[in-house]
Amino acid sequence: xxxxxxSVIRFIAAxxxxxxxxxxxxxxxxxxxxxxxxxxxxxxxGDSTAWDFVSELSTRFGPRPAGSASELAAAQWSAKxxxxxxxxxxxxxxxxxxxxxxxxxxxxxxxxxxxxxTVASLGGAPATPPGGVEGEVVSFANLDALKAAAPGSLAGKxxxxxxxxxxxxxxxxxxxxxxxxxYGPIEAAKRGALGFMIxxxxxxxxxxxxxxxxxxxxxxxxxxxxxxxxxxxxxIERLAALGEKIRVRLTSNARYVPSSSSYNVSGEIxxxxxxNEVIVLGAHLDSWDLGTGAIDDGAGCAxxxxxxxxxxxxxxxxxxxxxxxxxxxxxxxxxxxxxxxGRAYLEAHRADLATHIAAGESDFGAGRVYSVSxxxxxxxxxxxxxxxxxxxxxxxxxxxxxxQGGSDVGPLGAAGVPLFDLNQDGTKYxxxxxxxxxxxxxxxxxxxxxxxxxxxxxxxxxxxxDADLRALAAR
Amino acid sequence: xxxxxxSVIRFIAAxxxxxxxxxxxxxxxxxxxxxxxxxxxxxxxGDSTAWDFVSELSTRFGPRPAGSASELAAAQWSAKxxxxxxxxxxxxxxxxxxxxxxxxxxxxxxxxxxxxxTVASLGGAPATPPGGVEGEVVSFANLDALKAAAPGSLAGKxxxxxxxxxxxxxxxxxxxxxxxxxYGPIEAAKRGALGFMIxxxxxxxxxxxxxxxxxxxxxxxxxxxxxxxxxxxxxIERLAALGEKIRVRLTSNARYVPSSSSYNVSGEIxxxxxxNEVIVLGAHLDSWDLGTGAIDDGAGCAxxxxxxxxxxxxxxxxxxxxxxxxxxxxxxxxxxxxxxxGRAYLEAHRADLATHIAAGESDFGAGRVYSVSxxxxxxxxxxxxxxxxxxxxxxxxxxxxxxQGGSDVGPLGAAGVPLFDLNQDGTKYxxxxxxxxxxxxxxxxxxxxxxxxxxxxxxxxxxxxDADLRALAAR
Numbered sequence: 022x023x024x025x026x027x028s029v030i031r032f033i034a035a036x037x038x039x040x041x042x043x044x045x046x047x048x049x050x051x052x053x054x055x056x057x058x059x060x061x062x063x064x065x066x067g068d069s070t071a072w073d074f075v076s077e078l079s080t081r082f083g084p085r086p087a088g089s090a091s092e093l094a095a096a097q098w099s100a101k102x103x104x105x106x107x108x109x110x111x112x113x114x115x116x117x118x119x120x121x122x123x124x125x126x127x128x129x130x131x132x133x134x135x136x137x138x139t140v141a142s143l144g145g146a147p148a149t150p151p152g153g154v155e156g157e158v159v160s161f162a163n164l165d166a167l168k169a170a171a172p173g174s175l176a177g178k179x180x181x182x183x184x185x186x187x188x189x190x191x192x193x194x195x196x197x198x199x200x201x202x203x204y205g206p207i208e209a210a211k212r213g214a215l216g217f218m219i220x221x222x223x224x225x226x227x228x229x230x231x232x233x234x235x236x237x238x239x240x241x242x243x244x245x246x247x248x249x250x251x252x253x254x255x256x257i258e259r260l261a262a263l264g265e266k267i268r269v270r271l272t273s274n275a276r277y278v279p280s281s282s283s284y285n286v287s288g289e290i291x292x293x294x295x296x297n298e299v300i301v302l303g304a305h306l307d308s309w310d311l312g313t314g315a316i317d318d319g320a321g322c323a324x325x326x327x328x329x330x331x332x333x334x335x336x337x338x339x340x341x342x343x344x345x346x347x348x349x350x351x352x353x354x355x356x357x358x359x360x361x362x363g364r365a366y367l368e369a370h371r372a373d374l375a376t377h378i379a380a381g382e383s384d385f386g387a388g389r390v391y392s393v394s395x396x397x398x399x400x401x402x403x404x405x406x407x408x409x410x411x412x413x414x415x416x417x418x419x420x421x422x423x424x425q426g427g428s429d430v431g432p433l434g435a436a437g438v439p440l441f442d443l444n445q446d447g448t449k450y451x452x453x454x455x456x457x458x459x460x461x462x463x464x465x466x467x468x469x470x471x472x473x474x475x476x477x478x479x480x481x482x483x484x485x486x487d488a489d490l491r492a493l494a495a496r
Numbered sequence: 497x498x499x500x501x502x503s504v505i506r507f508i509a510a511x512x513x514x515x516x517x518x519x520x521x522x523x524x525x526x527x528x529x530x531x532x533x534x535x536x537x538x539x540x541x542g543d544s545t546a547w548d549f550v551s552e553l554s555t556r557f558g559p560r561p562a563g564s565a566s567e568l569a570a571a572q573w574s575a576k577x578x579x580x581x582x583x584x585x586x587x588x589x590x591x592x593x594x595x596x597x598x599x600x601x602x603x604x605x606x607x608x609x610x611x612x613x614t615v616a617s618l619g620g621a622p623a624t625p626p627g628g629v630e631g632e633v634v635s636f637a638n639l640d641a642l643k644a645a646a647p648g649s650l651a652g653k654x655x656x657x658x659x660x661x662x663x664x665x666x667x668x669x670x671x672x673x674x675x676x677x678x679y680g681p682i683e684a685a686k687r688g689a690l691g692f693m694i695x696x697x698x699x700x701x702x703x704x705x706x707x708x709x710x711x712x713x714x715x716x717x718x719x720x721x722x723x724x725x726x727x728x729x730x731x732i733e734r735l736a737a738l739g740e741k742i743r744v745r746l747t748s749n750a751r752y753v754p755s756s757s758s759y760n761v762s763g764e765i766x767x768x769x770x771x772n773e774v775i776v777l778g779a780h781l782d783s784w785d786l787g788t789g790a791i792d793d794g795a796g797c798a799x800x801x802x803x804x805x806x807x808x809x810x811x812x813x814x815x816x817x818x819x820x821x822x823x824x825x826x827x828x829x830x831x832x833x834x835x836x837x838g839r840a841y842l843e844a845h846r847a848d849l850a851t852h853i854a855a856g857e858s859d860f861g862a863g864r865v866y867s868v869s870x871x872x873x874x875x876x877x878x879x880x881x882x883x884x885x886x887x888x889x890x891x892x893x894x895x896x897x898x899x900q901g902g903s904d905v906g907p908l909g910a911a912g913v914p915l916f917d918l919n920q921d922g923t924k925y926x927x928x929x930x931x932x933x934x935x936x937x938x939x940x941x942x943x944x945x946x947x948x949x950x951x952x953x954x955x956x957x958x959x960x961x962d963a964d965l966r967a968l969a970a971r
Binding site (some may be wrong): 094137228229251252254260457458460462 | 704788933
């Protein structure tokens, strides 16, 4: 550790043109920035780790819903894979959850003329009675319109929020639309509705229902709740425009499995100088049950695993430890709001949070990274400027938006760990997100490699830096 | 009739620059070609008949499988619509069929690791036993490879034909691939297979199974048979590449409903001069059960209905009768091979086939028309040259391929009625064909209008012509 620090000082003394730098340099004289650039280029030239990881994960296990045998099998496989790739301290940490299991579900328009609807029960929503629930559809343009409905006005009815999610690069269209999925069933139930439907929070216009979690209130989702596909939403709008009253029947036998387990898998590239200082690279191993969890979030698991593995291939170890965490149970909200993977990790690491230097998450598919978010202090620092130089050839620019983390590392951020974001192009992400169509073919290998390059460079630069990101964040 | 002929002769005599023409002209001096061009432009400028037809048909009734209550309701609605649009002699002619009804179906990989497959039973295929059929997958690159397998070699197995259908503009990729869907179950059964799967005969790469009929032999489809989606086909290929043996379980409770009925709906724009001479414009009203039959073939029904209605809006009636026929039961092969809509029409018109002047069919979605096929004699005639002049501004060129007709008018062609084709761009057609994703939003209104323009011009020119297309075909 001291050796490395001494090297830094010697290097700085030797380079009159160089500003004071927070980085070490290697035995061959390469600075951290030079090594990061080399690793970046190595990733772009064609390291196959990420593709192989997401291909085998999504192929071998298919969907990996939290608490399922597939999730466990995928966690065990991932741990073996991390060990085989040279990670140290590989762990599989279990934590208790209540699993939610989709059963047989169907839906149809029963009047004016019978026809099937393409639906998916929202995650956490209860079963219908065996014969389903049937009622007239009352359509609302958005969640606010539903909230404006009078108490009792939906008695015996099925509420539909028919908002059309806009397509955006940064995912803001999803952020704007998703509240209706989270809170719609609660608001509809308050007004007496028998059931809830939402036009899928997604884009692309294909006949897929986009699943997703909905919220519990007082320990339960009050009424059966379903996403319908975009074309089904259009169909209902057109039937209404023809002057028809529309009745639908919704059926689901979804169930809960209490006392299930989910798993956080982790492994480390240990730091040479200050191994207790940890950078967390996060992604999640669980997926929705309809697709194969390729873009959500096999891609993220693959990207961060490949990035850390590439960092390990550098001519020397970084100063700090890079810890990859493949979280479990990211997708499904828990009835008691007790534990998901991110919360479980936080609880397990309360004692060593102070040595968590930074955390970031890859959970937005495999679209190219187009910008990086750091705290303002970090962005303005020599560390930040070096990072921007290394990322620029990948087409990545700085943003002034504060880093958000993601569902899994969010709890770390809330507990004071500095976050960073590599923001991906999500223009097409919501065409596939949470659908049966989330399959490997939706990943573009070159874009996946660009992600790996960005994550490798960033992970290396933080790990090999003396920069105090907490202090910089406070500036 | 004689009046019109006299007019032709006068017109020819008056125009020294004009070649001898088979066309009449109207009271205002407009030739048939001029009227066809005006009707063409009227269609392009924005006649809403076609869009309104396919929108209401696919919205109100959704899927219209042959023999279903929805098919009957759609037939009754269509007849009313034709009458409201001014068609004469509107008829709904029923004919007996055995209906095939998809039930509950599912499929999953059971080993090496359980995961669901997206499947659709092929039309006409029998149910599995209640617990399904389960076996190891034996994969064949194409139908020929399956045919090369030894007798008994598939005992206890599930055969898979994994051919990747190529995307082409003219649909030839489908023509090349579809034989495996038609004959695969028979060939697999001959070799002892418990069940048959085919990688969907389709394009687009989305997680949709493409349904479609399969063939009967000795009155039955011998084994349960399913299409799997393209991504599921990829998944199985990758699992095999990982060295895994793959077992699947296939379940279906499909059933047959003998003594069902299907319906041909027809209506006419009666000719002024020789009303007994009939041009048949065909399309089919039934659809697969998974989507809403918008592109297949609500679009075709809409195009030919709008074309005939526009022809009716001309300043005078055409010489010959334009008959729109919306066929029933195009999609599903019959166990006894006795009747589909096209055969039923043929049997009903055996006595007046000689006055069927020509027939064509619109059954390839709503992609733009890019070429026209006529018999060589017709193409080289003055009629053909006039037609090419009127179609050229729509971007339509002649082809030397012989006209094929389509499933519904094919029997007329085989019985000697001259056929014509307006060939549509099918580059994207098979992304949606026979899937749940066949919905109205897949139709581009401007392309639909271009189809109407082409059909209107062609229908008018044949109907207002003296050309003897049978004689021209024989040249």
